[in-house]
Amino acid sequence: MSDFEFKPWPKTPRLKRSIVITEKIDGTNACIYVNDDQTFVGAQSRNRIVTPDNDNAGFARWVYANAGALADTLGPGYHYGEWWGSGIQRAYGLKNGDKRFSLFNADRWQSHADELAAVDSLGVVPVLYRGDFTTNAVDDTVAQLAESGSRVADFDRPEGVIVYLPAARQGFKVLIENDHLPKGLAA
Template identity: 45%
Template structure:
């Protein structure tokens, strides 16, 4: 018995919506490699009218319901933080004394992630935080800054491996002399995405072949 052919489906467009394929980003664009700090993720909110609030990775926090004292530090320095940072949501890592790896620190520090805004290289070749407050922040030098920039330039896998090697043998750039850094973060400027590679077992064997 001959098989009956199926009638072709009618091209009915009602109820469908065109969805384009997203633009494909180019891999070989600029990246920024920074040291990944092992502390606690935190952020400072600064409103247009100068009000300040703090958050952890998962929630807004207050000095009464805090996370490693970050909300208390933000509250104590609210006016200076509003002036230095300006309106917006400012993400960073709160690290040091009593948090995760501790880095041999006797104080806690806040390092901002947005190196495009906060990092600069001076005429002397030294990197420092760019801020309207001058060289000393909040009157306590070094308490707030930016995560260390290890490389800035076109995507280069060899450079990524090299920076991991430098961290492993030379120790932390954020806390010189601390020989157990966590790893790196790679910010891809075209996709505005961040990826990480760590020196622990999660990434073991994936980066160790360094020329």
């Protein structure tokens, strides 16, 4: 018997639909996990589960210290975002161990800013543009961010943007500096 089975080609999303452009924060990718009955909260980096004893820039310590409030505010699921601030990448002018977690899913969380603010150091990535996809919209948003500086902090060297296409459920990064270079070659 053959192991050949029918696998259909997936539907192809349309390009000329709405996009959401958010600021790309230069920190470390992180995730808060809350189980279905909200009795367990965990933390992970891009590559591994982290704990207060085996941490990633203090993220797990912050998650565990705020576990109850995070479970109540975020609810069940995997909540991805960027852990940034003092001692992490660009630091954004934050000092003395001051760090923040900004959730990526701006469409879901932007309208809950007050609830998020109730948890110390929790927020959402800033939305810079919402509208129809055009390369001009992307280029104009990047240029405006480069000129005006970061929206997450008083910082004049933001990294770039994330262009999210909801129809494709995919994000693409565009950097202000060296966007044309592969990650390993960008200085």
